[in-house]
Amino acid sequence: MRLLVTGAAGFLGSHLCDRLLALGHTVVGMDNLITGAPANLAHLEHHRGLQFVRHDVSTFIDVPGPVDGILHFASPASPIDYLEYPIPTLKVGALGTHNALGLAKAKGARFLLASTSEVYGDPLVHPQPESYWGNVNPVGPRGVYDEAKRFAEAMTMAYHRYHRLDTRIVRIFNTYGPRMRPRDGRVVSNFIVQALKGEPLTVYGDGSQTRSFCYVDDLIEGIVRLFERGDADPTNIGNPREFTVRQLADRVLALTGSRSPIVERPLPVDDPKVRQPDITRAKRLLGWEPQVPLEEGLRRTIAYFRDLVGR
Numbered sequence: 001m002r003l004l005v006t007g008a009a010g011f012l013g014s015h016l017c018d019r020l021l022a023l024g025h026t027v028v029g030m031d032n033l034i035t036g037a038p039a040n041l042a043h044l045e046h047h048r049g050l051q052f053v054r055h056d057v058s059t060f061i062d063v064p065g066p067v068d069g070i071l072h073f074a075s076p077a078s079p080i081d082y083l084e085y086p087i088p089t090l091k092v093g094a095l096g097t098h099n100a101l102g103l104a105k106a107k108g109a110r111f112l113l114a115s116t117s118e119v120y121g122d123p124l125v126h127p128q129p130e131s132y133w134g135n136v137n138p139v140g141p142r143g144v145y146d147e148a149k150r151f152a153e154a155m156t157m158a159y160h161r162y163h164r165l166d167t168r169i170v171r172i173f174n175t176y177g178p179r180m181r182p183r184d185g186r187v188v189s190n191f192i193v194q195a196l197k198g199e200p201l202t203v204y205g206d207g208s209q210t211r212s213f214c215y216v217d218d219l220i221e222g223i224v225r226l227f228e229r230g231d232a233d234p235t236n237i238g239n240p241r242e243f244t245v246r247q248l249a250d251r252v253l254a255l256t257g258s259r260s261p262i263v264e265r266p267l268p269v270d271d272p273k274v275r276q277p278d279i280t281r282a283k284r285l286l287g288w289e290p291q292v293p294l295e296e297g298l299r300r301t302i303a304y305f306r307d308l309v310g311r
């Protein structure tokens with residue numbers, strides 16, 4: 001198949017390109033590089049199956065030739081990124097998704113939307129099944145991301161229902177692994193880089209808030225299965241093993257052998273107190289569940305950051 005990946009130079013987009021190329025597809029990778037990095041695709045520079053196009057998908061997308069599938073991953077996705085780029089975040093979720101859906105309709109392509117556990121906001125139901133509608137503050141600082149993705153889901157379902165487009169929605173929970181940026185701002189990359197540099201690990205609040213961390217290879221496997229044989233209803237993909245942020249800090253210190261102290265910093269506004277995917281649907285529909293335990297995934301990620309920061 002010939003597939004378009006938007007956000008191809010991002011953390012997830014680049015891993016997705018790797019997997020799709022390994023499956024024998026040809027890929028058009030698109031990115032405006034505001035948070036993506038060309039280095040993430042550098043190893044594919046001479047791969048004949050990949051064509052890279054620098055373009056902002058919030059403006060009209062032109063892809064000459066056939067397109068069999070579109071995997072729409074373009075968006076700032078780290079809290080510090082969407083706070084720095086609030087309007088591009090809203091635009092790519094809304095206009096970018098509309099353009100990508102329009103292209104899918106014109107080409108008769110299958111469409112997959114990268115959505116997020118942020119659609120559940122600060123959840124009042126735990127763990128979160130897809131049937132939960134969420135608890136989102138539309139006017140808070142995170143609203144630019146949460147509401148853009150909620151709009152993107154609504155738009156995707158409208159194209160599915162009204163235009164009979166073949167669509168998928170994946171709700172991605174916290175994911176980590178090689179190619180996260182060292183200053184990405186997310187908790188796993190922050191803690192690892194801080195530990196390797198001997199700097200204090202910055203726990204926001206008292207660190208009792210929870211997240212459930214999925215290793216990137218597991219996530220990509222789930223997404224590819226969803227794309228190949230899923231259906232239109234939203235599907236959670238994530239690792240249901242839940243940790244407090246403080247437990248994560250302790251694991252990172254133990255695995256790096258770092259003697260960094262842990263310091264507390266103010267909790268960001270509207271920071272969800274708990275998060276854990278209910279993956280019953282993904283198990284049943286796709287026969288998928290994560291394989292890589294946190295310790296193993298952290299080891300691989302620490303090795304990546306050791307090379308990068310030279311410690």
Ligand code: UDP
Pocket residue numbers: 078079174185186187188190191202203204205207209211245267268271272
């Ligand atoms: N966090 C933290 N220290 C950091 C970065 C993040 O304690 O240096 C916390 C953050 O407040 C949140 C959790 O870790 O409770 C996960 O944050 P992240 O930015 O990775 O993603 P989120 O799940 O909030 O989208």
